[in-house]
Amino acid sequence: MQHPTVWKYFLVLLALTSCIDPVNLSLKPEPDQLIVEGLITNENTQAPIKLAYSQPYTQQLGVIPKPLKNATVYVEDQNNNRFDYYENAPGNYISQAFTGVVGNTYTLTIITEGKKVYKSKPEKMLATTPVDGLAAEIRARPKVDSQGDEIIEYNFQTFVNTSDPAEExxxxxxxxxxxxxxxxxxxxxxxxxxxxxxxxxxxxCAVCWVTEGHQNISVRNDALINGNKIIKQPISLIPILPENFNFRYHLRVKQYSLTESAYNFWRILTSQVTGVGSVQDPPPASVPGNIYNEEDEKEMVLGYFGASAVTTDAFFIDRGEVPFAIPRFIYADDCRVLKNSTAIKPDFW
Known part of the structure; x- marks a missing residue:
């Protein structure tokens, strides 16, 4: 039988990455657990470090993490250089401007108001290769619509190419x-x-730009292609809809280096999140992170603090690449009410 902590952990991760429907689960009360989401890179702007406590699961609300406020948060490198993070929103900590350096090792420290001290295991920022191009191909697959009729759904399957260094x-x-x-x-x-x-x-406003896909990831190691090119690594399946392909679609892909432990964390996490829905799927399992309570290493802390080098590439998929007519998008409202939309034209458009 799965331990209740495993189910709780799984549901918290789903709450952070997707929307879920309530399900009937009988879980025993357990202490709230710290959830850490943090990644530093060699980019000029660092992503925030997000801290929260898991909350008891309820049928009405599912899992709603509670922000960890007023913590002291900082990152140190192997030379004891310290980079402080400041809370700009509940549980959201941002840094002063600093850029991670390939080859350096970084450690995260979190000190709560109650003086609990949490640390990450050291993470080394490894180099990564340039992205060698992006591509998209149309895919058609059968789907049952809301009326129970079978229809054909069209998507763009997108891919990334890169080269893998040999002998490592x-x-x-x-x-x-x-x-x-x-x-x-x-x-x-x-x-x-x-x-x-x-x-x-x-x-x-009648014209907006909508963004999507921030949390979607894919991971891979070079066990089968060491020293060769990675060709057509699947990245995303983008549905062809009236709202997103009446003009053109801009796709930006970032490629991150990972340590072996970070890879194992994301590999297991993605398999758990994407593998839900069938009795034949693997059961939810505890995903080993790299954060620990300095005074109680038996305390389970959820999440991972990583350090990655990043390369990026982007391209447009034009409407003309869709080999059929796309209906006009009808929405009689201010376009800014659409999720993740803005009336400010992006610089790259």
């Missing part, structure tokens, strides 16, 4: 961000007046 073990992670232009019809907006839609034109 290499571990990779890829993350992607997609951006697309969307047009809506705020002039056709209506409001309900006693059950009757009445014209209520909005002054803004």
């Amino acid at each position: 073990k290499n571990y990779y992670m890829w993350r992607w961000v997609g951006t697309y232009e969307v047009h809506t019809q705020p002039q056709d907006h209506t409001k309900d007046v006693k059950g009757t839609p009445v014209p209520d034109p909005l002054p803004c």
